[in-house]
């Protein structure tokens with residue numbers, strides 16, 4: 001099959017996600033035939049370094065032998081069975097491991113098959129919990145500006161990324177939005193030059209606290225992406241915000257939902273980002289890295305307190321009657337067990353510290369670049385924010401599509417970058433070698449030059 005053939009066939013029948021399909025009249029679709037480690041390979045043998053871990057899922061690279069082995073072995077015994085009324089070894093073992101490795105107090109696992117659905121589960125459980133314990137007036141969710149929690153209507157509703165949300169606003173529940181603690185200098189009313197991340201995050205928290213104190217009686221939960229608002233442009237904040245938020249939520253009887261779908265499994269330098277603040281949420285949503293990017297799977301973990309509020313005589317009507325056909329799929333759970341086995345095989349957090357340090361030093365030149373407002377990093381996420389006039393905090397207009405220029409250039413160089421507007425970022429698989437990081441950073445620097453040229 002030749003390349004143009006596959007791309008043309010795809011355009012004829014596949015509606016590609018998050019895409020203005022008309023772009024593909026001039027922007028070629030990239031067919032991928034194989035993948036191994038950090039490399040994707042086209043049918044004609046061109047290799048592309050997957051610098052974004054295929055939408056942040058592929059933490060141990062493609063087709064990691066341990067994960068593949070777990071999947072193959074599972075295929076020989078049990079493919080799928082419904083999880084209502086039935087159970088199986090992979091889902092039990094996985095749940096035991098997740099409960100053991102996540103913050104103290106999270107003791108129950110509810111499965112779905114994508115991140116958005118895991119968020120929906122957390123929202124519904126929180127709302128339903130308050131009803132079950134006789135506080136039905138608690139119905140509102142609090143979210144941070146610039147947050148992203150997925151695309152289904154509930155998850156989209158508690159997000160604040162206008163590009164994805166605005167069109168569907170009439171269909172949605174309305175959350176209470178508080179200002180993000182995002183410490184980026186490009187945020188319009190953000191951190192002042194000289195103001196540290198911690199001070200700024202504390203200052204932002206005081207706004208949140210005022211809202212929580214005034215409206216606690218009607219709020220079920222606050223939902224946050226811990227430390228990094230990924231889809232919102234890899235905007236980052238200080239863990240003090242999470243620490244203060246946890247204390248306030250406990251004091252005011254409000255749930256804390258931590259969406260670790262993008263940040264979980266070592267991405268930020270701890271196994272889970274909320275460990276930077278040493279906090280335990282009431283709900284934790286996980287997906288993406290859970291199966292190492294091999295199969296779709298998501299889980300919402302919660303506490304015994306929440307679980308107990310649903311545990312009653314059938315006739316009480318308190319059960320959580322939510323289901324997905326593929327919930328707890330054995331193949332996906334076995335794959336997740338493979339991912340956890342890779343984690344257990346060596347000290348990935350320490351390996352990542354070294355790799356993260358190298359990403360930082362190799363991108364030093366960008367910190368002097370006249371069109372770079374900021375280079376920021378949290379663990380294995382490094383983001384470069386381009387701006388028309390960084391000193392005036394003036395972004396490049398969105399319609400100039402500077403990020404797209406960077407994408408096209410990098411692809412010609414054999415690197416997959418997928419910018420978020422004016423923000424280019426690296427979020428590579430943890431199996432990337434130092435030499436590959438050097439190459440990646442070379443291409444990133446050149447891509448910034450190309451994207452910022454007049």
Ligand code: PMP
Nearest residue numbers: 114115116148149150259261262
């Ligand atoms: N929450 C966060 C923080 C995410 O980054 C994403 C996906 N980018 C989601 C939720 C939604 O996950 P999914 O795409 O699997 O529905």
